Amino acid sequence: MSDDDKTPAREVIADYAQQHFRYFRTADGTxxxxxxxxxxxxxIRSQGTSGSHRQELMVGLFHDGHGVFNGTALKEALDLIEALAMDEDVQTVHIRVAPGFDGATWLDLGxxxxxxxxxxxxxxxxxxxxxxxxxxxxTQLTGELPPPAKDTDGKGIDLLLRLCNFASAETECLAIAWLIGCLGPSVPVPAPFLTGPQGAGKSTGxxxxxxxxxxxxxxxRRAPKDEENLIAAVAAGWVTALDNLSHLAPDLSDLMCCIVTGAETIKRALYTDGDVVRARYRRPMLLTGIDVGVIRPDLAERLLPLRLERPRLRRTEAELWAEFEEVLPVVLGSLLDLTVKVRAAEAETPTDLRMADFAHLCAQLDAATGLGALNAYRTCLDDLNDDVIEGDLLAQTVLKHAASIDPGVEIRMTSSEWLHCLTGLYTGDDFRPLPKGWPTTGKVLSDRLKRLQPTLAARGVLIDWGRTKEGRYIEMTRRPTPPPHQQEPIL
Known part of the structure; x- marks a missing residue:
């Protein structure tokens, strides 16, 4: 056969690829x-050292007797395939958890x-x-799960709780609710923050x-030092777990808020002037640490404190993880059984909580098991509000001022007037110095109050903004205390 009669290598590769593979594009054009x-x-553009499409295509061609092709032929064939795939329907790819047909969801066992x-x-x-x-x-972060066990009769949940050192039954039911939430592809779940004394097994739990x-x-893993690396780690896995946090910088705190409830980042594509790369993400997170210092109000609404206690008896790492690996199929099977039961339960959605989807899941868990997860969640949020107030001198000063206001009375002042009022209240007669970070202008004060608004509302102090002909104002009101017979029960 003459050289003119030979089929070009790129055509051989392209024909083989279209016979054995299906090509499609995602919404971002990948x-x-x-x-x-x-x-x-x-x-198809992955250059990974293992499991890339380029490698599986080369292996398939070799095993099926087509020979070995050079890199130029492969590149030309993949260029053509990529161009043809741009006309295909858009389809989404998922990591670990995905929605399915007829109300089903899928869990990838890896x-x-x-x-x-x-x-x-x-x-x-x-x-x-x-x-x-x-x-x-x-991705390299996608681990393999064992086939879950059937007919566990719920004993896997008990086995898990026996291995963990949760401090109370309320903490246990919130941990279970979070695990169920992780199996939902469209439900934002708060980030568990495992706390406790040194040696409580926070990292192990x-x-x-x-x-x-x-x-x-x-x-x-340790928290990356920059946003780009953290987003890359988040996009490559399902659950992002950060260990031994001791401080939450404002940028990291804001980024965690975005990860929990969902966001998108856009950056310039490499080796281009105008192309961009879009990355959408919403992932479950888990944090561990003894103390992270001051927690910002917006992050506090997205956290789920889980307190652990020091175990009475210590075990070796080898013994502990050998037992965990042995019971993991039973634990996973029981969790799936409970997930089906919880999703079938009917419950009203609480309308007063930021993470409404997770609050509804807690209500469903209560309806299915009677564990009291929703009350435990409310208590956790109340404790977090206390932490925010204890770490914010401005919030403490606002509450001190609000205590002098008669319930139901609306106090209106400009932001500059409020700054003068609150500054004078804080410094007092002894003119103590203002702390670092105290608002220096009315605009800064207004922005700080907007961030503290949910926390203050949880303590009965309502902040609102408005405008009159004279200009803008900030309004403060103390919510009337209901009569004793109408007060909500203490959680």
Whole structure:
């Protein structure tokens, strides 16, 4: 055969690829390849050292007798495939958890055969999802989960709680609610913050909770020093677990808020002048630490404090993790059973809490089990409000001023007048110096009050903003205390 009659290598590769793989694009324009009948999709431009589409294409061509091709032919073929895929329908790829058809959700077990758990309204089962329903994306952070056990009769939950050192039953039910929330692809869940004295097993408890969802290869990690690295880690996994936090800088605090409730970042694509890369993310988070100092109000509404206590008996790491790995299939099976039961339970959605989806999940958990998770969640938020107030001298001064106002009376002043009033109240007759960070202008005071507004409202002090012909004003009102027979029960 003459050279003119030979099929160009790039055409051989392109024909083989289209016969054995399905190509599609995501909303951000990234093209993925999915082997026929297999739910795992890989970006065709990935240059990973293991499991990239380029490698699986080369291996397939070699095993099927087409030979070995050079890098130029592969690049030209993939360029053509990428261009053709831009006309295909848009489909979303998911990491670990995904929505399915008919109200079902899927949990990726991270197995090479693609088997996953389908959680549906009547139960759960293990199957390989249809490629049109679910496309999994795998990264180096995607660990393998064992097949969950059936018919556990709920004993896996008891086994988990026996291994963890939670300080109270309220903490235990909130940990369970968080795990159930992690199995929901569209439910924002607050970030558990495992606290307790030194030696309480905070890191160990955090690893156990995360490994139920992410597999035994998952581990806690230190908080990255910049936003770009943290976002990269968040985008590559499902649960982001940060260990041994001792301080939350304002930028990190704001970023955590975005991760919990969802956000998007845009940056310039490498080696281009005008192209951009979009990254959307909303992930469950888990934090551990003894004390992180002052907590900002917006982050406090997205945290879930879980207190641990020091164990009475110590065990070796080898013994502890050997037992955990042994019971993990039972724990996961019991969690899936409980998830199905909770999702089927009917409960009203609390309208007074920021994380309404998680509050509704707690109410469903209470309806299904009677654990009292919603009351425990309210108590946690109340404790966090106390932490915010204790760490903010401005909030303390506002509450001190509000205590002198008759309930129901509206006090209106400009931001500058409020600054003068609160500054005078703080300094007092002895003219003590103002603390670092005290507002220096009316605008700064107004911004600080907007951030503190939910915290102050939880203590009965309502802050509002308005405008008259004379200018803008800030209004402060102390909520009337209900009569004793109408007061809400103390949680």
């Amino acid at each position: 093209v993925f390849a999915q082997k026929n009948g297999h739910p795992v999709a890989r970006p 197995r090479s055969d693609g088997k996953s758990v389908r959680i549906h309204p009547t139960g759960w089962d293990i199957a390989i999802p249809d490629t049109r329903e679910v496309c999994w994306r795998r 955090g690893r156990m909770l995360v490994r139920i969802i992410e597999g035994m290869s998952c581990d806690l």
